[in-house]
Amino acid sequence: MLKLSRLERKSVQQFCSGCSVRLSRKDIESSFPAVYNAGLEQGWYQWWRESGFFSPQYGGKKERKVGEKSRFSMVLPPPNVTGVLHLGHALTTSIQDALVRYHRMRGCETTWIPGSDHAGIATQIVVEKQVMAQEGLTRYDLGKEQFLNRVWDWRKLKGDSILGQLEELGASLDWDKTQFTMSPEYTNSVNTAFIQLFNKGLIYRKKSLVNWSCVLQSTISDIEVTHVNVDKRSLFDIPGYREPVELGVITDIAYKLTNSEAEIIVSTTRPETMLGDTAIAVNPTDERYSHLIGRTAWHPFRQEEIPIIADTYVDPAFGTGAVKITPAHDPNDFEMGARHSLKSINILNPDGTLNEIVPEFCGQHRFSVRESICARLDELGLYRGDREHGMSVPVCGRTGDIVEPMMKFQWFLDTSKIAELARDAVKDKDLILDPDTNNPVWERFLSNEKTKDWCISRQLWWGHRIPAWFCCKDGDEEKGVWTAAESKDQALLRASNILGCAVSELIAEQDEDVLDTWFSSGIYPFAVFGWPEKTPELSQFYPLDLMETGHDILFFWVARMVMLGIGLTGQLPFHDAMLHGIICDSQGRKMSKSLGNVIDPLNIIRGSSLESLKQDLDISAKNGYLSEDEVSVSKSNLEKQFPKGIPASGADQLRWALLSYDVKSEYINLDLSLVPRAGAWCNKIWQVSRFLNMAHQTTSDAGTNLSAIPTDFQPRLIDMWILNQLARTVSSVNSEYEARNLHNVEKELRKFLYGDVCDVYVEYIKQNIQNPEDPGFLPSLLFLHSCILSSLKMIHPIMPFITEELYHRLPKLPSEKRKESIMVENFPLGVQWSGFINPNLEDLMETVLKIISGIRGLKANYSLIKGSNPAVIVHCDDQHSVVELDQFREIIQRLTNCGEINFVENKIEIKALPVGCVLTSVENLSIALNLGPYLDTEKEMKKVEERIGKNERDRKKLEKSMKGKFQFRSSPEIVAEKRRVLDEELERLQEQFKVLKELKE
Template sequence: MWPLCSKYKVGQSLRVKYLWLTQLCSESTRADLNSGYKPSLVEAEEFECYSYFKPKVKANASFSLILPPPNITGNLHLGHALTATVQDVIVRCKQMEGVECVWVPGIDHAGIATQVVVEKLLWNEKRQTRHDIGREHFQERIWKWKKEKAEMIERQLRQLGVSLDWSRQIFTMDSTQSSAVTKAFVQLFDLGLIYRADHLVNWSCCLQSAISDIEVDHVEIDGPTQIQVPTYEKPVEFGSLTYFAYKLCDSDEEIVVGTTRPETMLGDVAVAVNPRDDRYARYIGRHLWHPFRQQKIPIICDSFVDQDFGTGAVKITPAHDPTDFVVGQRHSLDNVQVIDEKGCLTSACGDLAGIRRFEARDVIVSRLEAARLLRGKQDHKMVVPICSRSKDVIEYMVKPQWFVRCSEMASEAVESVRTGRLRLEPKQFERVWFDWLENIRDWCVSRQLWWGHRIPAYSCRVRNSPETAFWIAAENASEALRKGSIALSSDDVEIEQDEDVLDTWFSSALLPFSSFGWPQQVDGHYPLNIMETGHDILFFWVARMVMLGTRLTGRLPFDKVLLHGIICDAQGRKMSKSLGNVVQPEDIIHGSTLENLEAGSKANHDAGILSFDEMTRAVQGQKKMFPSGIPECGTDALRFTLCSHNVKNHFINFDVQECYTNKLFCNKIWQATRFTNSAMDKMAPDSLKPTKFDELAVMDRWILSRLSHLVQVSKESLQMYDFHVTTASIKDFLYFNFCDVYLETTKRAFKLPNTDNAAGHCWTLTTCLDTALRVLAPFMPRLAQHLHKKLQVYPEETRDLGFPQNLNWRDETLEEHVTNVLEVVVAIRRMKKLFGIAAKHQAEVYIVGDTSFYEPFTATIEDLTLSHKVILTSQVEQSAVKDAICDRVSTNTQIFIAVPSELRNAFEVDLSKAESKKTKLVKELEKMNKMISGDNYRVKAKPEAQQMHAKKITMLQEKLARITYMQTMSKK
């Protein structure tokens, strides 16, 4: 802690060594701490902040977890910052308890997202598609992108000050991970848990690939809405029901059905009615005539039909609708695919083949009208599935895909939670877990992409004998040939590997064990101690980790899951490109002008990350939210702000202004440390004597009691992952108890240094800061480390670097007494502020009534209220308080403040006019409050205007309080 020097002599007592070092360093200490907190300087000096608050590791104590790997598609956002910060707090707390922690960083290859971004970039740079340059060169371009983004992501994480084990860093497509992915697929295939089948998938015609459910945005629209679809010049209308008739084959009767997608009627294979619907009972089992395919289609009954919706009859298109697909399987109906992978009508559509799907809509409606089958159109509220990557309207399509059988593994995952072997926090997600896993569908894991893990499945057949073809899974081509030869009993076997790649979530689901050596020997850090991530990927990642981990390793990958909420802006809106309200962590950490914010959005557009429309919305949003830019807040303030919210809430509203306020809190701690070091510097070395708690002054014992409360609450709340409770306790202690109250009460003693009272203050100050900084360290590691290293050590004290243990200084009775004293302090401050009584007026304060309680705190009240003198008395002469103002703080205690003669005239109030003036002030205040409570006030009003309005409201409130006070006093 202290610098070594050649003058240091062996054999000197600890006391002498300390006295000499104190003298040597006393001047440099204050010089080391600048006049104010500057986050950029502190974070540059303490950039590597991983090993300071790290006591000796206890034997057999270990803790492991992995960071959910960010995608290599761009910069880290606030959601990533929240995840990394929460996990870092958990890790640092464990490290401070002497636990060895292994925290694995990683990066995800993000198949679809990365391919889309690089394709955009390729087009922006060279006006080329991936097909123009070929698969090999396209993959080379992505690997170049990966290198650039991986370096940037690591740099951003290091900037956040997180204590990741970088020696274990992984990438989901490096050689070891690829080996694990291949092994997992082969094992699951051999167990019969992976199969290939024709099934309905989410198909992006723009990407020409199946995509996962998480990559589909379900956009609700209420009535006719124009939606821009990629490759279409004009927007496409959604949000209406088109009604048309099917004629019965054996009569002139008809059944009318409604559809939001008229183009899909070409693939209708039946019409369904509810078996309880008397209107259609006589039609069940009969047939309708399809006017375009010139075929009969049956009328079936199925209870899924809502007989009260529309006409009560529903067209069934199994090849292009999820519900219809299930109905089709139930009734053994054919799948007639009428839209192909590119979004054009297929050969099954006759002369309409080749027309693009949404252009075909108008053609079909016109032909229905010409055939006198069109029966009208009405507005309709609906949900449109949109590809989150390409913004294309999803086409549900039956394709041959690879699937993982999930029902059995899902049942095991459900049972793990029911029996308590796996715990979800918050607990309310258990119900969601059960609902989803008990109704799970098989998982489509194949993607028609050029970027990802190539599926290790091979079509094998005897050469020139296509009828012998079948699929096997193998770790390589040689193994596939061997397996195929055995299965076909032939040495003349040819194989062909599937062109598709695996869903990114498949490789990510293996990370808890592939990160620690699987499929070879798994080291002792598996299973993980906890999985912490956002609740939005509970099923897409967490459930799949549990299912695959349990099946492939025989053990749960972790026994505890902590789920945090989704970051929203200050107005509670989810941060998104479409709203233009996304805030980057680095802009908060370093600060940014409005011009730089706009330049960043434009750079992301040039890089293919943002579309032109998204860039435009981002720039517009930045102008509204940050007309004066974003002030520098620093990493520690950002981390503290993120943890100041209940991370278990479904949504977390993030306000940059709150982050800046926490930067000011950092400065408050900084100044308290400077004050403490300065106080120690003023003390003669021999006056700093060993201190006993019972001999300390009353306010010393009070603040140490509050310190004990801080440690107790912090330990309990951190164990429950209630970080917001800990941060609130830290702020309450350091800001209010320590800085605003206790520190002010010590200044009197330091005017006469080298006394026992001053020495007691010094011991208390250093003890409080030493302990509080260690509680603060998991949240603000760089500030805590910087100040703790520079905080002077009281003689013969040893500096602990672990998390504080429970202290035995709690005195709740004393805390209650000080609370009562502070109520008096607040009352005196309020009265003095209302009437402009300052310290220079040297006004006397009388506390009248049962005053024995306040006797130990007279000096404290004087210090905290800047009063010339506080007089305690059971009663007061009227002559002494003739010109005083008065307030009552309890049933038996009053406060009188003598009014200086120069202020008396200012207190003359014409009470007859007071009420009318008060009414006017109330109306003006109501008007101001109504204005600032508007929905868009904080977004549209400039910061300067908001500050001016806040000052005016404060002034109005003070005027009202003064008139109300005078009216009250006149009635007494």
């Protein structure tokens, strides 16, 4: 027989101890609503924030045991000041807030820093679009000063709106530390970072080939270039160009040899760049051209000779085997030009028009020149036609423009050493990437030679102006020097020391360029705490305990934070980086305006009519943010997906739905039907809490005193089992939170609250909980109360609003300890509940639940007369003794509404049972029910006959599918499995019919 251990008895007595709870500042109506409503979320966030619960001190413990965490610091990846909340923000916020709330409840001094990023390119583009849409003006029409004033106006009006929207998601951010990456304090950190790296010799300026966006008229980084594969002739719309451009074509051009009618033909996908050709290259092993190596060809437009060179890089099988070399406009040609000391000729203006190199084409758009070049070559007898050709087109991810490689003076950060240290940090496990599938990608990226020089300058107007000054004496630029300084005076002073002259003899001009936004955001983990000043916050919370962000910016941001952290602070900015996946729609498509599948999470939280959703799109189009095509596609998608609009779901439902996925997967195909399902889960939590509240109310109405547990208090088996399940859940939930597997946290909580508490424990105690005089009332109330309150605490990090509401609605036991808010409560810990774990009881109850399931299944198969309680015989194949199982007789009877139960040691033989008995097996269990007295046999026989008929029809349909044109649609394995299922079903139905027939006779 099962007995309570001393530890179990002691643990039971710990339920009711403590002090009173302070009243919530949110008014709560006295009646307990019958159903859950998302509107109940209103009011809590303001109270949390005003109460200061988001500050570090509300999580900190004064005394900690060895090994306990003392702090937890994170930063929210600063969203762009464009103020548009999308599902990616919602996912990031849900993940991070769940982890922050968990660690706060674990007693950590917790800070989670909010902020917004000035987002140089993105913000400049959105303001440009707005100015053009509303006033028909470009930024050049306004001028730099007036345009920047417009950007600051935009920032003041909408820049922090997304931070306010995060409140609706329940983000428990440390708002007192809010940052903006263009604030004076942050700008000082950015300037200091540049100056320190410049003085270390890591930042330098040189003329090099860069990715140039003609629309932005700025450089962009390699990782901001999307390579689009074009397999055949295709027309593409190019921003700023009037007509579609044909891509997927290769053109053959003839170069005449100098002073000869002989020619060499080259193939190119960009005919216009021939204006900058400075050589023709062939492979040295290509016998077709060996006699031409060393000779020259005549450039038909520049009217000069260019050499024919040999280089092993040339692929003899590509095109004609001879290639044109344009060092100023192609990365591979640039490298070849360096090997052969070729000159570089730039043919483009910053806006993508042709410069004066060839006056004939000066001022024309590069794609217009493409057509003109081919026409002129044809006139000169040098055009040899074109043909379809697959190609990879570099596209600016921000504007959709085709990227042009161009030679420009730019600022570079030499990352060779810090990239190596960042790479080794993961290899040596000083930095953990979660999931570790990112490790090989990290290794490849940081080992790539192309990452060793990071172009950090941009030719934008909005951003941190580079704190570098060109200083020279008497206007002699050839003898000038670049210095990095916080002011012009400091720059002149440093230059005077370098040049050995008086400050008064020098002039200085600051570089007009701004820094890459990823540079300024790369110092975010320490700049937010006041670096370079040695602030208390910097020493307390840096390095961060966790960096959590999307895997798609692993190199944009995470790698750069690590490199800059090493380079500027001498340590890793964090030792843990969790990377979540990209939100896609249910069809696996990335969220895109062009697909019309972008959904504002606030519309899910607040709800929105279809008409309102369409009006939002019209406003975006009016401001120039969306094109007419994008608006049309989006409206069509909305009509299909939300014909009746979007119902208000609240933040909790959205958070639960998002975190039900394994967020560490590379892609998350979000099915929005999960949101209403999460609403059903909220209502389940609400109903079981309401059930507990009614039990407390019953106690109050009856005047029952629960101030002390009687000395002879003896928990029942079902009580100790539910505590065992709670202890197991607490342990596993803590483990999953620590592993940051939030989807598994949800699975464990649903399994416990849905399965163990609601389906088993509540069903068992229903007859006890209604009467305070019932001997089972006290244990039922105490253990249910403990299960519900503990569950609310474990659910809180993911669903903060409903748990806070219920925490304040549910009565407390007389000596129960509660804090002001559930968010600063102590999270249930496994060590506190370990005394309730009883593996033997757990194992036995698992068998008992199988028996219950088997009995319920048999009763469901036969439409028993209401109120019937058939006798049961159970055989367990010697897994458990009859004596052990007999302890659970009353639990089985109550949960199945069956009659007498007999546990037998011998195997049950159907032929030995009375007529009307049915037999089933559940794994290793055999269960027999005597249904004879409780059946309408005529009615049941007709139902079984109908099912047998359907089985036969399904079998014929299956056999038909294996003939003629349908025979290859299903594999033999699938067909065999379908046959097996039908056979088993038929055998079961025939046995059922046999039993019914015997009963009738």
